[in-house]
Amino acid sequence: MAEDSLRVAVMGAGAVGCYFGGMLARAGHEVVLIGRPAHVQAIEAEGLRLQTRAFDERVQVAASADVAAVAGASLVLFCVKSTDTEAAAASMLPHLAPGTLVLSLQNGVDNAERLRTLLPQPVRAAVVYVATEMAGPGHVRHHGRGELLVEPGRGGDTWAEAFRAAGVPVQVSADARQALWVKLILNCAYNALSAIGQAPYGRLVATDGVHELMREVVRECVAVAAADGVEIPADIEATVFALAPSMPGQRSSTAQDLARGKHTEIEHLNGYVVRCGQRHGIATPMNATLRTLVRLIESGRTPAAS
Template identity: 65%
Template sequence: MKVAVMGAGAVGCYYGGMLARAGHDVVLIGRPQHVEAIEREGLRLETQTFDEQIGHPHLTASVDPAAVTGANLVLFCVKSTDTESAGAFIKPHLAADALVLTLQNGVDNAERLRGVIDQDVAAAVVYVATEMAGPGHVRHHGRGELVIEPSPQSAAVAQTLAAAQVPVEISANVRGALWAKLILNCAYNALSAITQLPYGRLVTGEGVRDSMRDVIDECVAVAQADGVTLPSDVDVAVRRIAETMPGQYSSTAQDLARGKRSEIDHLNGYVARRGAALGVPAPANRLLHTLVRLIEDKARQVV
């Protein structure tokens, strides 16, 4: 299979690296510093069970969105804030029969992308702890499973991923699974970002679990008002994050530490906006969204 990863950050590099390691031809489309390192030395994929350099002939890198040309599968891994613009960049170059799999935070990216491109789009829910430890170096801290939306090509793609040691489930209720992941992100991401603490230390703080409970209850109320069928194990999943990824910092925390714009508008901000539209109060989510945006704005101020 020929695979292109649009937005090759930590998540995209991990899954692209796993597919290249299994023998598929993968091109990583990302930022110049990572592309240059990967083209020079290959992608360093550091996991809990192996630490390898993966490069030619199966893995290449490019800064050009046109590199999606000819790909059977496109892993769409850009920030939620860039969904429409990145979709427009790749649109002229996509194969007619390509499947574009959205591996993004938030619940509406696949729908937004379908408004931009004509190819099949399937949403995926991602449960993985990764970080870019340096140019061309992805570090995997744990997990890695995907839940993907049914499509004419989903079964074949799931089989390919599973053979590359990526656990996959095809679910008819991906909307519910996306909301469950959104709830996890709303509970952890902003708090980890504001405090710059990993999950394991974060949950030991005074009042943290009660505050997370407020956030979760609001999310559930908004989801139910929106007609979403949530999995029954949301509370267990929230608790399991700190247990299975104690050393992981949220993607929002990583963004703020690097002075980058985060996806908070599509996490707690989305819940606050959707709640307002549905008449469901979400003050805890609104406050977390406001605090993260204040930190972002402060970092961008010119002294």
């Protein structure tokens, strides 16, 4: 391993974690993917299959189902579902070195804040712009984008150049909180609808009535964000509707979770907007309806085995 190589642990090696961990491992960094046994076994047997628009390769990378594998890492990519943040952080804490930098690569806007209440290590929020899915055990399929926007903070930024050299664009920005809210709005507009219809984004927005519904979701989110002290860019609707043409074949992570019988992050997406709206006295009927419908579908499905 070269002197400037990173020692990285990916906590929660699903589609997002496997993509970024795989890109770093492909560039020669020491990476361990911590995930479900089925994925770990496949990666140990044949490597991680990293299928992107530019290449389709088997990347040799360490994998483990044991959280203790985070030991020795100077950087942790924290990629667990928002519903698992506290439990995963508590299990990881005994194995972390004091100066380990933890980057939260998660959906939602409050994960880094929640992590800081549990971990003495430096924690920074990252806004993730990537379209990926697990196409099978040990097989991540990349549909587009792949950049990170990270809030400034403790831990320094020397790691960022290594990411860029590995093909992962990184921007460190004081506007990260606004960007987290913009990403939340995108998720609120697309995730539940894609999940309810099990529809990719291209087919979703081509469906009669969907544009009007999404506009109402966005308006509610913008009102709640403003009440929470976050100014959303005026062109947010254009940003929302530009997403589908850029990745028409992508299904939301919520749709993928429902299709696999897994619990979703809906409470940290539309559900978060509903709760934040309640705190500020703002009605959010569209977000509340989407949250309820996804929860209804969840309640009729058996959770997937670990």
